[in-house]
Amino acid sequence: MLRFWTLEAGPWTLNMNAAVAPARRPIQTPPIPDSPFPYHPGSLLSVDDLALDEVSRILERATALDREDPLQRARILAKRRVALLFYESSTRTRTSFELAAKSLGADTTLISSLSSSIEKGESLKDTGLTIKALGAETIILRHNSSGAPWLLEEATRLPILNAGDGMHEHPTQALLDLRTILAHFDPQSRSCHPELSKNRHPERSRSAAQNGEVEGSAFPIVHVTADTLAGVTVTIVGDIQHSRVARSNMRLLPRLGGRVVLCGPPQLLPEIATQTGPGVSIERDFEAALRQSTVVMMLRIQAERLAGLQLDLDEYQAGYQLTGERLREFAPRALVLHPGPIIRGLELTAGVADGPQSAIVEQVRHGVAIRMAVVERALGAIPQKDRL
Ligand code: CP
Numbered sequence: 001m002l003r004f005w006t007l008e009a010g011p012w013t014l015n016m017n018a019a020v021a022p023a024r025r026p027i028q029t030p031p032i033p034d035s036p037f038p039y040h041p042g043s044l045l046s047v048d049d050l051a052l053d054e055v056s057r058i059l060e061r062a063t064a065l066d067r068e069d070p071l072q073r074a075r076i077l078a079k080r081r082v083a084l085l086f087y088e089s090s091t092r093t094r095t096s097f098e099l100a101a102k103s104l105g106a107d108t109t110l111i112s113s114l115s116s117s118i119e120k121g122e123s124l125k126d127t128g129l130t131i132k133a134l135g136a137e138t139i140i141l142r143h144n145s146s147g148a149p150w151l152l153e154e155a156t157r158l159p160i161l162n163a164g165d166g167m168h169e170h171p172t173q174a175l176l177d178l179r180t181i182l183a184h185f186d187p188q189s190r191s192c193h194p195e196l197s198k199n200r201h202p203e204r205s206r207s208a209a210q211n212g213e214v215e216g217s218a219f220p221i222v223h224v225t226a227d228t229l230a231g232v233t234v235t236i237v238g239d240i241q242h243s244r245v246a247r248s249n250m251r252l253l254p255r256l257g258g259r260v261v262l263c264g265p266p267q268l269l270p271e272i273a274t275q276t277g278p279g280v281s282i283e284r285d286f287e288a289a290l291r292q293s294t295v296v297m298m299l300r301i302q303a304e305r306l307a308g309l310q311l312d313l314d315e316y317q318a319g320y321q322l323t324g325e326r327l328r329e330f331a332p333r334a335l336v337l338h339p340g341p342i343i344r345g346l347e348l349t350a351g352v353a354d355g356p357q358s359a360i361v362e363q364v365r366h367g368v369a370i371r372m373a374v375v376e377r378a379l380g381a382i383p384q385k386d387r388l
Pocket of ligand 1: 089090091092093094164170173339340341
């Protein structure tokens with residue numbers, strides 16, 4: 001029996017004066033916004049904003065903050081004000097940003113489109129100005145429209161952290177994915193070791209540091225260069241077209257020397273995707289892609305963004321579901337990632353999600369550390385002389 005997902009949506013515009021912009025399926029990847037105004041130095045709108053030295057700085061701070069004594073850590077942003085403005089649902093990003101800000105001592109407030117005056121028609125601009133007037137010093141924004149964080153920054157001139165904008169970017173997800181990969185990466189063999197997660201658990205690292213133990217050889221790698229990931233192939237599988245996670249990773253990982261292979265059916269992976277930049281290619285045959293993979297990043301089909309696209313789910317699963325058999329046969333050493341939310345039984349089986357090659361839960365944990373570093377950076381808590 002054929003199963004289809006079909007969703008309809010209306011015209012899509014990015015309109016500062018519209019409360020919640022309706023969505024339609026875009027024809028191609030949105031261009032990188034050409035900003036007419038200087039960004040706030042604490043903003044993180046796109047991975048393109050980060051020089052590699054600054055990526056290193058964030059990784060280094062994430063590790064330092066992760067290991068910091070919680071009472072000391074809570075003084076870093078004591079009583080600073082952080083607002084989370086979410087126009088789309090979220091579990092991982094929202095909670096980890098909130099826990100990250102709170103663990104640095106900040107006061108946080110959540111404004112959700114479903115329980116605020118956004119529902120009554122208030123625009124993004126006016127919502128941002130209101131939050132600023134209430135004393136917020138930074139805004140963490142998730143929005144269904146690509147480019148919304150740039151507009152919010154222009155309106156408020158506050159440091160804005162992009163927590164996912166439409167089908168465009170999710171920069172902190174790419175940073176936490178990178179941290180997860182580096183936690184498993186062996187620079188000598190240029191490969192990832194799924195089993196390293198047990199030895200490189202942040203809790204273990206913290207207690208090791210507190211006990212004065214010398215850390216293991218490579219965790220965590222906090223200094224990255226243009227060849228840190230040379231020889232590493234990260235295969236991103238599934239709904240690339242609608243994925244901001246894929247876009248941020250496709251933009252970041254090749255700058256560290258990694259190769260990104262995109263894999264999926266043409267409806268979810270248009271040929272134009274290879275034009276993202278050097279180091280990005282397409283392999284339609286999943287098993288051929290798996291054979292090359294150091295890391296396999298599975299993606300959810302973004303049902304909420306399909307907008308009329310019909311997809312035969314049985315055919316999709318037959319071609320692209322990551323099963324235990326496929327993993328054992330074609331990528332027995334690869335690290336399995338997924339940004340979540342995962343749909344067990346669709347893009348991957350429960351056995352793979354819970355299996356020894358999976359670092360999916362670990363990714364979530366790295367998210368808190370990365371977001372502590374990014375919130376600290378947004379509020380300029382790092383002494384100016386140390387800023388890149
Ligand atoms: N990865 C991610 O963005 O998950 P959430 O939608 O739950 O935040």
